[in-house]
Amino acid sequence: MAILEICRLGAPVLREKAKPVRRLTKRHQKLLKDMTETLYEADGVGLAAPQIGISERIVVIDAGKGLLQLVNPVIVDSEGTQTDVEGCLSIPGVTGYVTRAENVVVEAVSGEGRPIRIEGHGLLARALQHEIDHLDGILFID
Numbered sequence: 027m028a029i030l031e032i033c034r035l036g037a038p039v040l041r042e043k044a045k046p047v048r049r050l051t052k053r054h055q056k057l058l059k060d061m062t063e064t065l066y067e068a069d070g071v072g073l074a075a076p077q078i079g080i081s082e083r084i085v086v087i088d089a090g091k092g093l094l095q096l097v098n099p100v101i102v103d104s105e106g107t108q109t110d111v112e113g114c115l116s117i118p119g120v121t122g123y124v125t126r127a128e129n130v131v132v133e134a135v136s137g138e139g140r141p142i143r144i145e146g147h148g149l150l151a152r153a154l155q156h157e158i159d160h161l162d163g164i165l166f167i168d
C-alpha cells in the first residue's frame with residue numbers, strides 16, 4: 027500500500043468529468059487500497075480518485091459507519107435538505123456551509139465487483155454527494 031499525494035485546488039484534474047470504470051482490474055484493486063490508506067492517513071471522511079490525479083469514477087468514504095469503496099457510484103434517489111459545514115482534502119483550511127439532500131440512495135459497484143445499493147442519511151449522505159460531485163469536477167466551494 028502507499029500514501030498518495032492529494033491534488034490541491036487549481037489542479038486541472040479536479041475539474042474534469044471522470045471516466046466510468048468499464049472493468050475492475052488489479053490496478054483498480056491497488057488504487058482502492060491506496061486511496062483507503064490515504065483517506066485514513068489524512069483523517070478525511072471521503073476521497074475521490076480525481077483528488078489523487080486519476081480521472082476515474084472511484085470513491086472511498088468512511089463517515090463513521092464503516093468503509094465504503096464505490097466504483098461508478100450514481101445517486102438514484104434523494105430527499106430532504108440539510109445545511110452544515112463542509113471541507114475538502116483538496117482545499118485545506120477552507121470550510122463553508124453547503125446545503126445538500128438529507129437522504130440519498132446510491133447504486134455502485136463494490137471493490138469486489140458486486141452491485142451494491144447504499145442508503146445514506148446525514149453525514150454519510152453529505153459525504154456521498156460531495157465525493158460523487160468530485161467525479162463531475164464539482165467542488166463544495168462552487
Ligand code: NI
Pocket residue numbers: 113114115116156160
Ligand atoms: Ni472533497
